[in-house]
Amino acid sequence: MRDSIENLLHRTAVCFVGALLLTVSGCGSSPVTAFVSGEVTYNGSPLSYADIRFIPNPLGPRGAIAKTDANGHYTLMYDAYTEGILPGEYKVVISTRGSAAARQQKETNSDSATVESGNPYASNPSSQLYGVKESLPLKFSSSKMTELTASVLEGNNEINFDLKD
CATH class of the missing domain: 1.20.5 (Single alpha-helices involved in coiled-coils or other helix-helix interfaces)
Structure with a gap:
């Protein structure tokens, strides 16, 4: 026993x-991720402080997000500590509604001072965004209607978006 x-x-x-x-x-x-960075322009000008989402297409386990800086440059983030995204096919959504650009648009439209450029990841309480309209067409800013796609390969990727009305 x-x-x-x-x-x-x-x-x-x-x-x-x-x-x-x-x-x-x-x-x-x-996970091993591919590095993705690039520049976003809208009608020939850098798109400042816009939100970018790469959504797996077809839907998969995980995408990535980024925010453009004052010059329209971005770097995708897999999570808070990891740059990049898993290689694959993605549809891309670019929006200004929930960003510093939207807050700047709202404050400029309400005759108040323009937001000074600072941290593009600064919080934007939803109360500041009421009444702010998306400045981009739905073909770029809607997850259901976006026409933007990206193929991410292993290694370094430069993916630029030249958006036009």
Whole structure:
């Protein structure tokens, strides 16, 4: 009986250590992503502080997001700490409604001072966005109607968007 208890304890310990190793090895590791950056222009001018979403097409496990800077440049982020996106096919949505550009548009339209350029990731409480209209056509800004697509390959990708009415 003592042998069977020791055998059971040994098997339990081996299973516990194995499960622990599997759990620890998965912690903190990010998937291999492709680096994606580029520039967005609208009618020939840089599109400042716009939100960009790459949505897997067909729908898949995960996309990525970015925000353009004052010069229309962007770098996709897989998560808060990882630049890039998984290689594959994506539809792309570019919007100014929930961005600093929308807040600037609202403040400019309400005869108040223009928002100074600062952190493009600054929070924009929804109360500041009421009444702000999307400045881009739905063919760019709607996830259902976008005509924009991107193919992301392994390695470094430069994907520019030259949007025109």
